[in-house]
Amino acid sequence: MPRAGLDAGAVTEAGAALADEAGFAQLSMSLVAERLGVRTPSLYKHVDGLGDLARRICVLAVTEMGAAVRDATQGRARRDALEGAAQALRGYVKDHPGRYAATVGVRPTGPDDPLAAALERALTPLSAVLLGYRLDPAEETHAVRMLRSMLHGFAALEISDGFQMSTNVNSSFTWMIDFIDQGLRAAAADVGHGREVSSQIPPL
Protein backbone atom coordinates (compact mmCIF):
# COMPACT_ATOMS: atom_id res chain seq x y z
CA MET A 1 0.00 0.00 0.00
CA PRO A 2 1.88 3.03 -1.27
CA ARG A 3 1.47 6.26 0.61
CA ALA A 4 -0.65 9.02 -0.80
CA GLY A 5 1.61 11.79 0.49
CA LEU A 6 -1.19 13.78 2.07
CA ASP A 7 -1.03 16.57 4.57
CA ALA A 8 -3.52 18.96 6.12
CA GLY A 9 -3.18 21.36 3.23
CA ALA A 10 -3.91 18.74 0.59
CA VAL A 11 -6.95 17.51 2.47
CA THR A 12 -8.21 21.07 2.88
CA GLU A 13 -7.67 21.76 -0.80
CA ALA A 14 -9.56 18.62 -1.79
CA GLY A 15 -12.39 19.53 0.57
CA ALA A 16 -12.55 23.03 -0.83
CA ALA A 17 -12.65 21.74 -4.40
CA LEU A 18 -15.40 19.30 -3.47
CA ALA A 19 -17.41 22.03 -1.76
CA ASP A 20 -17.10 24.25 -4.82
CA GLU A 21 -18.23 21.50 -7.17
CA ALA A 22 -20.93 19.76 -5.18
CA GLY A 23 -21.96 22.43 -2.71
CA PHE A 24 -20.75 23.04 0.80
CA ALA A 25 -23.64 21.05 2.24
CA GLN A 26 -22.34 17.94 0.46
CA LEU A 27 -18.95 18.18 2.11
CA SER A 28 -18.24 14.89 3.84
CA MET A 29 -15.22 12.98 5.01
CA SER A 30 -16.20 10.06 2.78
CA LEU A 31 -16.33 12.09 -0.42
CA VAL A 32 -13.08 13.87 0.35
CA ALA A 33 -11.42 10.53 1.01
CA GLU A 34 -12.78 9.11 -2.21
CA ARG A 35 -11.52 12.11 -4.15
CA LEU A 36 -8.08 11.60 -2.67
CA GLY A 37 -8.08 7.86 -3.35
CA VAL A 38 -7.85 7.03 0.30
CA ARG A 39 -10.04 5.47 3.01
CA THR A 40 -12.05 7.74 5.24
CA PRO A 41 -10.26 7.11 8.55
CA SER A 42 -6.94 8.01 6.96
CA LEU A 43 -8.03 11.65 6.82
CA TYR A 44 -8.09 11.81 10.59
CA LYS A 45 -4.29 11.62 10.54
CA HIS A 46 -4.25 15.09 9.00
CA VAL A 47 -7.44 16.77 10.04
CA ASP A 48 -9.40 16.69 13.27
CA GLY A 49 -12.77 15.70 11.90
CA LEU A 50 -15.34 17.27 9.65
CA GLY A 51 -15.72 20.41 11.75
CA ASP A 52 -12.00 21.06 11.68
CA LEU A 53 -11.93 20.51 7.92
CA ALA A 54 -14.75 23.01 7.41
CA ARG A 55 -12.90 25.51 9.52
CA ARG A 56 -9.71 25.05 7.54
CA ILE A 57 -11.63 25.60 4.33
CA CYS A 58 -13.00 28.78 5.85
CA VAL A 59 -9.52 30.06 6.68
CA LEU A 60 -8.35 29.15 3.19
CA ALA A 61 -11.25 31.03 1.65
CA VAL A 62 -10.75 34.14 3.76
CA THR A 63 -7.06 34.13 2.87
CA GLU A 64 -7.75 33.73 -0.82
CA MET A 65 -10.42 36.42 -0.80
CA GLY A 66 -8.05 38.79 0.95
CA ALA A 67 -5.38 38.11 -1.66
CA ALA A 68 -7.84 38.61 -4.49
CA VAL A 69 -8.98 41.94 -3.08
CA ARG A 70 -5.42 43.02 -2.50
CA ASP A 71 -4.42 42.21 -6.07
CA ALA A 72 -7.47 43.93 -7.45
CA THR A 73 -6.85 47.15 -5.54
CA GLN A 74 -3.10 47.31 -6.01
CA GLY A 75 -2.16 50.50 -7.75
CA ARG A 76 -5.70 51.82 -7.87
CA ALA A 77 -7.48 54.37 -5.74
CA ARG A 78 -10.95 55.50 -4.80
CA ARG A 79 -13.64 54.43 -7.20
CA ASP A 80 -11.28 52.26 -9.22
CA ALA A 81 -10.10 50.49 -6.10
CA LEU A 82 -13.65 50.12 -4.85
CA GLU A 83 -14.79 48.59 -8.07
CA GLY A 84 -11.76 46.33 -8.17
CA ALA A 85 -12.44 45.07 -4.67
CA ALA A 86 -16.11 44.45 -5.33
CA GLN A 87 -15.54 42.68 -8.61
CA ALA A 88 -12.77 40.58 -7.12
CA LEU A 89 -15.09 39.42 -4.36
CA ARG A 90 -17.88 38.82 -6.80
CA GLY A 91 -15.66 36.77 -9.05
CA TYR A 92 -14.32 34.77 -6.17
CA VAL A 93 -17.76 33.88 -4.87
CA LYS A 94 -18.88 32.91 -8.35
CA ASP A 95 -15.84 30.71 -8.92
CA HIS A 96 -15.73 29.26 -5.41
CA PRO A 97 -19.23 29.15 -3.98
CA GLY A 98 -18.41 26.26 -1.68
CA ARG A 99 -15.44 28.00 -0.13
CA TYR A 100 -17.47 31.14 0.33
CA ALA A 101 -20.25 29.18 1.98
CA ALA A 102 -17.66 27.80 4.39
CA THR A 103 -17.05 31.32 5.69
CA VAL A 104 -20.56 32.41 6.57
CA GLY A 105 -21.39 32.56 10.24
CA VAL A 106 -17.94 31.43 11.36
CA ARG A 107 -16.20 33.45 14.04
CA PRO A 108 -12.69 33.31 15.43
CA THR A 109 -12.67 31.59 18.81
CA GLY A 110 -9.93 33.81 20.17
CA PRO A 111 -7.03 36.08 19.25
CA ASP A 112 -4.80 33.05 18.58
CA ASP A 113 -7.28 31.50 16.18
CA PRO A 114 -5.66 31.39 12.71
CA LEU A 115 -8.97 32.67 11.40
CA ALA A 116 -8.51 35.89 13.36
CA ALA A 117 -5.22 36.56 11.63
CA ALA A 118 -6.64 35.66 8.23
CA LEU A 119 -9.56 38.01 8.75
CA GLU A 120 -7.28 40.80 9.83
CA ARG A 121 -5.08 40.35 6.79
CA ALA A 122 -8.14 40.21 4.55
CA LEU A 123 -9.43 43.50 5.91
CA THR A 124 -6.18 45.37 5.40
CA PRO A 125 -6.74 46.11 1.70
CA LEU A 126 -10.14 47.56 2.58
CA SER A 127 -8.55 49.98 4.98
CA ALA A 128 -6.08 50.85 2.26
CA VAL A 129 -8.89 51.67 -0.14
CA LEU A 130 -10.46 53.95 2.43
CA LEU A 131 -7.19 55.68 3.05
CA GLY A 132 -7.54 57.21 -0.37
CA TYR A 133 -10.68 59.01 0.73
CA ARG A 134 -8.92 60.74 3.64
CA LEU A 135 -11.77 60.22 6.04
CA ASP A 136 -11.93 61.46 9.57
CA PRO A 137 -9.95 58.79 11.49
CA ALA A 138 -12.88 58.41 13.85
CA GLU A 139 -14.99 57.32 10.90
CA GLU A 140 -12.53 54.81 9.49
CA THR A 141 -13.79 51.91 11.56
CA HIS A 142 -17.36 52.61 10.59
CA ALA A 143 -16.42 52.84 6.96
CA VAL A 144 -14.49 49.57 7.03
CA ARG A 145 -17.45 47.85 8.60
CA MET A 146 -19.78 49.30 6.06
CA LEU A 147 -17.54 48.26 3.21
CA ARG A 148 -17.29 44.80 4.62
CA SER A 149 -21.05 44.58 5.02
CA MET A 150 -21.48 45.87 1.52
CA LEU A 151 -19.10 43.38 -0.03
CA HIS A 152 -20.72 40.57 1.89
CA GLY A 153 -24.02 41.85 0.59
CA PHE A 154 -22.64 41.89 -2.95
CA ALA A 155 -21.72 38.26 -2.60
CA ALA A 156 -25.05 37.29 -1.10
CA LEU A 157 -26.84 39.08 -3.90
CA GLU A 158 -24.71 37.27 -6.45
CA ILE A 159 -25.74 33.96 -4.93
CA SER A 160 -29.40 34.65 -4.29
CA ASP A 161 -30.26 36.64 -7.39
CA GLY A 162 -31.85 34.01 -9.54
CA PHE A 163 -35.50 34.95 -9.34
CA GLN A 164 -35.93 38.61 -10.25
CA MET A 165 -33.63 39.13 -13.18
CA SER A 166 -35.75 41.97 -14.45
CA THR A 167 -32.85 44.36 -14.24
CA ASN A 168 -29.26 43.47 -14.96
CA VAL A 169 -27.28 42.61 -11.86
CA ASN A 170 -24.18 44.15 -13.36
CA SER A 171 -25.70 47.58 -13.54
CA SER A 172 -26.87 47.25 -9.93
CA PHE A 173 -23.29 46.54 -9.00
CA THR A 174 -21.88 49.58 -10.65
CA TRP A 175 -24.73 51.67 -9.27
CA MET A 176 -23.85 50.53 -5.76
CA ILE A 177 -20.19 51.24 -6.30
CA ASP A 178 -21.02 54.73 -7.48
CA PHE A 179 -23.27 55.17 -4.48
CA ILE A 180 -20.53 54.26 -2.05
CA ASP A 181 -17.88 56.21 -3.87
CA GLN A 182 -19.94 59.38 -3.86
CA GLY A 183 -20.93 58.88 -0.25
CA LEU A 184 -17.31 58.48 0.77
CA ARG A 185 -16.34 61.59 -1.16
CA ALA A 186 -19.03 63.47 0.69
CA ALA A 187 -17.89 62.10 4.03
CA ALA A 188 -14.33 63.10 3.24
CA ALA A 189 -15.43 66.58 2.29
CA ASP A 190 -17.09 66.87 5.66
CA VAL A 191 -13.80 66.54 7.49
CA GLY A 192 -13.12 69.82 9.20
CA HIS A 193 -16.22 71.42 7.69
CA GLY A 194 -18.64 70.78 10.49
CA ARG A 195 -21.57 68.50 9.86
CA GLU A 196 -23.29 70.05 6.88
CA VAL A 197 -23.80 67.86 3.88
CA SER A 198 -21.52 68.72 0.98
CA SER A 199 -20.31 66.78 -2.01
CA GLN A 200 -17.60 68.88 -3.61
CA ILE A 201 -14.86 66.75 -5.03
CA PRO A 202 -12.09 66.98 -2.42
CA PRO A 203 -8.49 67.73 -3.45
CA LEU A 204 -6.81 64.53 -4.71
Added chain:
Amino acid sequence: MPRAGLDAGAVTEAGAALADEAGFAQLSMSLVAERLGVRTPSLYKHVDGLGDLARRICVLAVTEMGAAVRDATQGRARRDALEGAAQALRGYVKDHPGRYAATVGVRPTGPDDPLAAALERALTPLSAVLLGYRLDPAEETHAVRMLRSMLHGFAALEISDGFQMSTNVNSSFTWMIDFIDQGLRAAAADVGHGREVSSQIPPL
Protein backbone atom coordinates in the same frame (compact mmCIF):
# COMPACT_ATOMS: atom_id res chain seq x y z
CA MET B 1 -51.04 6.52 23.15
CA PRO B 2 -52.73 9.92 23.06
CA ARG B 3 -52.18 12.06 20.02
CA ALA B 4 -49.88 15.01 20.15
CA GLY B 5 -51.98 17.14 17.83
CA LEU B 6 -49.12 18.14 15.61
CA ASP B 7 -49.15 19.67 12.19
CA ALA B 8 -46.57 21.06 9.79
CA GLY B 9 -46.68 24.45 11.46
CA ALA B 10 -46.06 23.09 14.95
CA VAL B 11 -43.12 21.01 13.73
CA THR B 12 -41.68 23.99 11.90
CA GLU B 13 -42.07 26.17 14.97
CA ALA B 14 -40.36 23.58 17.16
CA GLY B 15 -37.53 23.28 14.66
CA ALA B 16 -37.14 27.04 14.53
CA ALA B 17 -37.03 27.28 18.30
CA LEU B 18 -34.46 24.52 18.45
CA ALA B 19 -32.34 26.19 15.78
CA ASP B 20 -32.44 29.46 17.70
CA GLU B 21 -31.42 27.85 20.95
CA ALA B 22 -28.89 25.28 19.86
CA GLY B 23 -27.74 26.64 16.51
CA PHE B 24 -28.99 25.85 13.05
CA ALA B 25 -26.26 23.26 12.57
CA GLN B 26 -27.71 21.26 15.45
CA LEU B 27 -31.10 21.02 13.84
CA SER B 28 -32.04 17.35 13.60
CA MET B 29 -35.21 15.34 13.30
CA SER B 30 -34.37 13.52 16.52
CA LEU B 31 -34.05 16.67 18.61
CA VAL B 32 -37.19 18.19 17.17
CA ALA B 33 -39.08 14.98 17.93
CA GLU B 34 -37.72 14.92 21.46
CA ARG B 35 -38.74 18.52 21.98
CA LEU B 36 -42.26 17.67 20.84
CA GLY B 37 -42.46 14.56 23.00
CA VAL B 38 -42.82 12.33 19.99
CA ARG B 39 -40.80 9.65 18.22
CA THR B 40 -38.70 10.68 15.26
CA PRO B 41 -40.60 8.86 12.47
CA SER B 42 -43.82 10.56 13.53
CA LEU B 43 -42.51 13.83 12.17
CA TYR B 44 -42.55 12.44 8.67
CA LYS B 45 -46.33 12.53 8.77
CA HIS B 46 -46.14 16.31 8.76
CA VAL B 47 -42.86 17.20 7.13
CA ASP B 48 -40.98 15.70 4.22
CA GLY B 49 -37.65 15.13 5.91
CA LEU B 50 -34.94 17.34 7.30
CA GLY B 51 -34.42 19.31 4.12
CA ASP B 52 -38.08 20.17 3.91
CA LEU B 53 -38.11 21.20 7.56
CA ALA B 54 -35.14 23.51 7.01
CA ARG B 55 -36.87 25.05 4.05
CA ARG B 56 -40.05 25.64 6.03
CA ILE B 57 -38.03 27.32 8.75
CA CYS B 58 -36.50 29.51 6.06
CA VAL B 59 -39.90 30.56 4.78
CA LEU B 60 -41.06 31.22 8.33
CA ALA B 61 -38.02 33.37 8.99
CA VAL B 62 -38.38 35.40 5.80
CA THR B 63 -42.03 35.97 6.59
CA GLU B 64 -41.29 37.07 10.15
CA MET B 65 -38.48 39.33 9.05
CA GLY B 66 -40.73 40.94 6.48
CA ALA B 67 -43.38 41.54 9.13
CA ALA B 68 -40.84 43.00 11.54
CA VAL B 69 -39.52 45.39 8.91
CA ARG B 70 -43.03 46.36 7.91
CA ASP B 71 -44.01 47.10 11.48
CA ALA B 72 -40.85 49.05 12.09
CA THR B 73 -41.28 51.27 9.04
CA GLN B 74 -45.01 51.81 9.35
CA GLY B 75 -45.74 55.49 9.68
CA ARG B 76 -42.15 56.52 9.28
CA ALA B 77 -40.25 57.88 6.33
CA ARG B 78 -36.73 58.34 5.04
CA ARG B 79 -34.06 58.17 7.69
CA ASP B 80 -36.52 57.14 10.39
CA ALA B 81 -37.85 54.34 8.24
CA LEU B 82 -34.35 53.30 7.27
CA GLU B 83 -33.25 53.12 10.85
CA GLY B 84 -36.40 51.27 11.81
CA ALA B 85 -35.85 48.67 9.13
CA ALA B 86 -32.22 48.17 10.00
CA GLN B 87 -32.84 47.90 13.72
CA ALA B 88 -35.75 45.55 13.18
CA LEU B 89 -33.56 43.24 11.14
CA ARG B 90 -30.76 43.51 13.62
CA GLY B 91 -33.06 42.66 16.49
CA TYR B 92 -34.57 39.76 14.63
CA VAL B 93 -31.21 38.22 13.85
CA LYS B 94 -30.08 38.67 17.41
CA ASP B 95 -33.23 37.07 18.81
CA HIS B 96 -33.50 34.35 16.18
CA PRO B 97 -30.04 33.46 14.94
CA GLY B 98 -31.10 29.93 14.00
CA ARG B 99 -33.98 31.08 11.86
CA TYR B 100 -31.77 33.64 10.18
CA ALA B 101 -29.15 31.00 9.48
CA ALA B 102 -31.86 28.93 7.83
CA THR B 103 -32.30 31.64 5.21
CA VAL B 104 -28.75 32.06 3.97
CA GLY B 105 -27.99 30.66 0.57
CA VAL B 106 -31.52 29.39 -0.01
CA ARG B 107 -33.20 30.27 -3.28
CA PRO B 108 -36.73 29.77 -4.50
CA THR B 109 -36.93 26.86 -6.90
CA GLY B 110 -39.58 28.49 -9.05
CA PRO B 111 -42.32 31.11 -9.14
CA ASP B 112 -44.71 28.77 -7.31
CA ASP B 113 -42.26 28.17 -4.47
CA PRO B 114 -43.81 29.59 -1.26
CA LEU B 115 -40.39 31.08 -0.59
CA ALA B 116 -40.71 33.24 -3.68
CA ALA B 117 -43.92 34.77 -2.39
CA ALA B 118 -42.48 35.23 1.10
CA LEU B 119 -39.42 37.00 -0.33
CA GLU B 120 -41.54 39.23 -2.46
CA ARG B 121 -43.69 40.21 0.50
CA ALA B 122 -40.60 40.78 2.62
CA LEU B 123 -39.14 43.16 0.05
CA THR B 124 -42.26 45.27 -0.26
CA PRO B 125 -41.59 47.42 2.83
CA LEU B 126 -38.12 48.17 1.49
CA SER B 127 -39.60 49.52 -1.71
CA ALA B 128 -41.96 51.55 0.41
CA VAL B 129 -39.07 53.10 2.30
CA LEU B 130 -37.40 54.05 -0.95
CA LEU B 131 -40.58 55.59 -2.25
CA GLY B 132 -40.08 58.35 0.30
CA TYR B 133 -36.87 59.36 -1.41
CA ARG B 134 -38.55 59.89 -4.77
CA LEU B 135 -35.79 58.29 -6.76
CA ASP B 136 -35.59 58.00 -10.48
CA PRO B 137 -37.74 54.92 -11.19
CA ALA B 138 -34.89 53.42 -13.16
CA GLU B 139 -32.79 53.49 -10.01
CA GLU B 140 -35.37 51.90 -7.74
CA THR B 141 -34.33 48.35 -8.49
CA HIS B 142 -30.71 49.17 -7.83
CA ALA B 143 -31.59 50.87 -4.59
CA VAL B 144 -33.72 47.97 -3.39
CA ARG B 145 -30.89 45.59 -4.10
CA MET B 146 -28.43 47.81 -2.33
CA LEU B 147 -30.70 48.12 0.68
CA ARG B 148 -31.19 44.41 0.77
CA SER B 149 -27.45 43.81 0.53
CA MET B 150 -26.92 46.37 3.25
CA LEU B 151 -29.41 44.84 5.62
CA HIS B 152 -27.96 41.42 5.00
CA GLY B 153 -24.58 42.93 5.72
CA PHE B 154 -25.93 44.46 8.92
CA ALA B 155 -27.04 41.05 10.04
CA ALA B 156 -23.76 39.42 9.13
CA LEU B 157 -21.90 42.09 11.03
CA GLU B 158 -24.12 41.54 14.03
CA ILE B 159 -23.26 37.86 13.97
CA SER B 160 -19.57 38.09 13.17
CA ASP B 161 -18.61 41.07 15.29
CA GLY B 162 -17.25 39.41 18.39
CA PHE B 163 -13.54 39.90 17.94
CA GLN B 164 -12.77 43.53 17.23
CA MET B 165 -15.01 45.40 19.62
CA SER B 166 -12.66 48.35 19.61
CA THR B 167 -15.42 50.63 18.45
CA ASN B 168 -19.04 50.33 19.40
CA VAL B 169 -21.10 48.43 16.88
CA ASN B 170 -24.09 50.63 17.59
CA SER B 171 -22.37 53.74 16.41
CA SER B 172 -21.26 51.94 13.27
CA PHE B 173 -24.89 51.11 12.63
CA THR B 174 -26.10 54.65 12.92
CA TRP B 175 -23.15 55.83 10.86
CA MET B 176 -24.13 53.44 8.10
CA ILE B 177 -27.73 54.53 8.24
CA ASP B 178 -26.68 58.15 7.92
CA PHE B 179 -24.45 57.20 5.04
CA ILE B 180 -27.26 55.56 3.13
CA ASP B 181 -29.77 58.24 3.99
CA GLN B 182 -27.54 61.00 2.73
CA GLY B 183 -26.63 59.02 -0.36
CA LEU B 184 -30.28 58.46 -1.17
CA ARG B 185 -31.04 62.15 -0.66
CA ALA B 186 -28.25 62.95 -3.08
CA ALA B 187 -29.54 60.44 -5.60
CA ALA B 188 -33.03 61.89 -5.31
CA ALA B 189 -31.68 65.38 -5.82
CA ASP B 190 -30.05 64.19 -9.03
CA VAL B 191 -33.37 63.34 -10.59
CA GLY B 192 -33.88 65.70 -13.51
CA HIS B 193 -30.65 67.53 -12.72
CA GLY B 194 -28.35 65.63 -15.02
CA ARG B 195 -25.57 63.56 -13.55
CA GLU B 196 -23.57 66.04 -11.54
CA VAL B 197 -23.06 65.27 -7.88
CA SER B 198 -25.19 67.34 -5.59
CA SER B 199 -26.37 66.89 -2.03
CA GLN B 200 -28.80 69.67 -1.34
CA ILE B 201 -31.60 68.60 0.91
CA PRO B 202 -34.45 67.94 -1.50
CA PRO B 203 -37.92 69.39 -0.88
CA LEU B 204 -39.92 67.22 1.55
Added chain:
DNA sequence: GCTTTAAGCTATTCCCATTAGCCATTTGGA
Protein backbone atom coordinates in the same frame (compact mmCIF):
# COMPACT_ATOMS: atom_id res chain seq x y z
C1' DG C 1 20.58 -2.30 8.16
C1' DC C 2 17.75 -1.21 12.25
C1' DT C 3 14.68 1.60 14.91
C1' DT C 4 11.40 4.93 15.27
C1' DT C 5 7.79 7.65 13.56
C1' DA C 6 3.92 8.34 11.00
C1' DA C 7 0.52 7.20 7.23
C1' DG C 8 -2.53 4.26 5.73
C1' DC C 9 -5.63 0.28 6.53
C1' DT C 10 -9.62 -2.85 8.55
C1' DA C 11 -12.95 -3.49 11.91
C1' DT C 12 -16.15 -1.52 14.87
C1' DT C 13 -19.36 1.57 17.22
C1' DC C 14 -22.63 5.05 17.41
C1' DC C 15 -25.86 8.27 15.75
C1' DC C 16 -29.06 9.97 12.58
C1' DA C 17 -32.26 10.06 8.56
C1' DT C 18 -35.43 7.59 6.36
C1' DT C 19 -38.79 3.77 5.06
C1' DA C 20 -42.11 0.00 5.95
C1' DG C 21 -45.69 -1.63 8.08
C1' DC C 22 -48.70 -1.91 12.32
C1' DC C 23 -52.18 -0.08 15.61
C1' DA C 24 -55.01 3.30 17.76
C1' DT C 25 -57.59 7.42 17.49
C1' DT C 26 -60.37 10.60 15.48
C1' DT C 27 -64.04 11.95 12.36
C1' DG C 28 -68.05 11.96 9.72
C1' DG C 29 -71.70 9.92 7.48
C1' DA C 30 -75.49 6.26 7.69
Added chain:
DNA sequence: TCCAAATGGCTAATGGGAATAGCTTAAAGC
Protein backbone atom coordinates in the same frame (compact mmCIF):
# COMPACT_ATOMS: atom_id res chain seq x y z
C1' DT D 1 -75.15 5.37 17.85
C1' DC D 2 -72.10 2.69 15.14
C1' DC D 3 -69.02 1.69 11.52
C1' DA D 4 -65.51 2.87 8.18
C1' DA D 5 -62.24 5.59 6.38
C1' DA D 6 -58.54 8.54 7.10
C1' DT D 7 -55.02 10.02 9.92
C1' DG D 8 -51.34 10.26 13.45
C1' DG D 9 -48.57 7.92 16.19
C1' DC D 10 -45.68 3.75 17.11
C1' DT D 11 -41.87 -0.15 16.63
C1' DA D 12 -38.60 -2.28 13.77
C1' DA D 13 -35.25 -2.22 10.38
C1' DT D 14 -32.00 -0.25 6.78
C1' DG D 15 -28.39 2.52 5.26
C1' DG D 16 -24.88 5.81 5.48
C1' DG D 17 -21.59 8.78 7.57
C1' DA D 18 -18.53 10.27 11.54
C1' DA D 19 -15.42 8.89 14.53
C1' DT D 20 -12.24 5.65 17.40
C1' DA D 21 -9.09 1.65 18.25
C1' DG D 22 -5.61 -0.91 17.00
C1' DC D 23 -2.80 -3.15 13.38
C1' DT D 24 0.72 -2.90 9.60
C1' DT D 25 3.90 -1.17 6.74
C1' DA D 26 6.29 2.60 4.39
C1' DA D 27 9.54 6.33 5.02
C1' DA D 28 13.35 8.70 7.57
C1' DG D 29 17.28 9.06 10.52
C1' DC D 30 21.14 6.84 13.01
